[in-house]
Amino acid sequence: MVNKQYSATDLEAFMKIAANWQNSNHNLLEGVDIKTEMTQYMNSPSMNMYKKRERTQNWNHQEKKYLLDLCRKDMRIIENKRLDAGLTAVKNKAWKIIHQKFSNQFGTDRTCNRLKEQWRRMKACTRNEILDYNNRLARFGAEVADRKKPSPFTFEVWDFMQEAKKACKSEALDGIDYSKIPLALEEGFEYREDYKFNPEDHDMDDSRTPPQELCDVDIKEEENNETFNETFNHHHLNQSDILGSGERLSVSPNHSISRNGIHEAESPATISTSNVLDSSGAYMAGGGDMSGFQANFNMNNISATLEALNALRSGQFPSAAAAAAAAIHQHQAQAQAQVAMHHQHNNNNNNNNNEDDEDSMKPQSKRQRTSSGSMLGSEDQAPVLAPSVPASSDSQALERSGSSNGLTMPGTAVSTNANSSSSNNNNFELRMFMEMQSKEHMMRMKILEVQLQAAKHSRDLVEINKTLALQKLQLELASKRLPS
């Protein structure tokens, strides 16, 4: 973004005033290069509010297309008209990701608010163009109307708008709690630690915005932290859940990760993200290969997960695995009972079999729904979902996941072959599992270390900025006292 500077004429006018003032206060400003001082002062951020605004670079087609593609990923969130706290937070989070992705692609010239504005403009222009076109089409026919036919991109945006409208309408009466929804935008996305503090994100061009409010991302600090932590949790073991420090373990019965493993319907966006999260190995190394194990490990045996991760955290991997395995064995019967309940639930909600099945494979799905009307709009979601898989027991689901990639995963064996007499096989698989756990732990530790380092640097940067600001303030105060 072009930083605003005063023109030569502006400065000349200011200089005249300053020169007059200097003449009348000669004794005070003797020897001061007032022109340099003035130029610096006038172009300082604190004077932004008095400057004329300067337009940014026009948006090119690639930028618009990219923005559309990003918005498309989470259209149900971005285009949702609801204003409740949960959805607003998720929406802000989505915009932050969009902004970061956009910045990665095209540089940091566009601020988050500019992105939002552009998105609004794109929609408004599209609406106008299409309505105008339709009008002409109806009045003068295709030949005349086509003389000023909207671009294919306009039609693309229009299609998106219609699609989004439909999608949101289908969920409008659905009391979905969006606050825990993972975003499709998070696919392969890593938060930048410095995002919050990155000066590039601040809208230095906002002529009416005082310096202290320069953060143009209209997102409150706490949301910032929350969203970061949330994503951090999604990407990093969900330790807060599992270690009991967070609130997620005490989720309501409606929560998608309920204790009995029964899951609610889920939107395509959520599902796709869940897949991503699974494949990114939120709990397990090995990504999608371990999904079968995850399902049983996490949903039917939260306590086992707890124990395992407690051990994992303290570096006792063998004991972690053993704890998990033991707990899983213990809970096997209980799991079967839950599966039976699951069956019953599925029978009661035939329309949502697919979603439930998908959910059962996705321990990361954090969707929380209100109890009333939760099934509304599900028919709209169904066609977008992955091909349906017959409702089955969790163990069958595990087999599915195992056979689909031609591998029998250790975790699967641990959880499904509880009654197997092949203890050697179990031991071997357990060892493999431990090794994987160990590797994963090492990786996570490294990631945490890097993030900690980055956070420290960010904090240092803030401290330095604070100190500088303080010094500047003191200088200003001193110079003000000088005339008196």
Added chain:
DNA sequence: CGCATGAAATGGAAGCGAAG
């Protein structure tokens, strides 16, 4: 429950810059 406040969405006006 009603009111105050804040945040986000939105329509439209004003301003900017390039092209003719």
Added chain:
DNA sequence: CTTCGCTTCCATTTCATGCG
């Protein structure tokens, strides 16, 4: 200078939330 396309900002509306 005018026009046009685009960006930016303001005023208004809508909704959520907090408080008495």
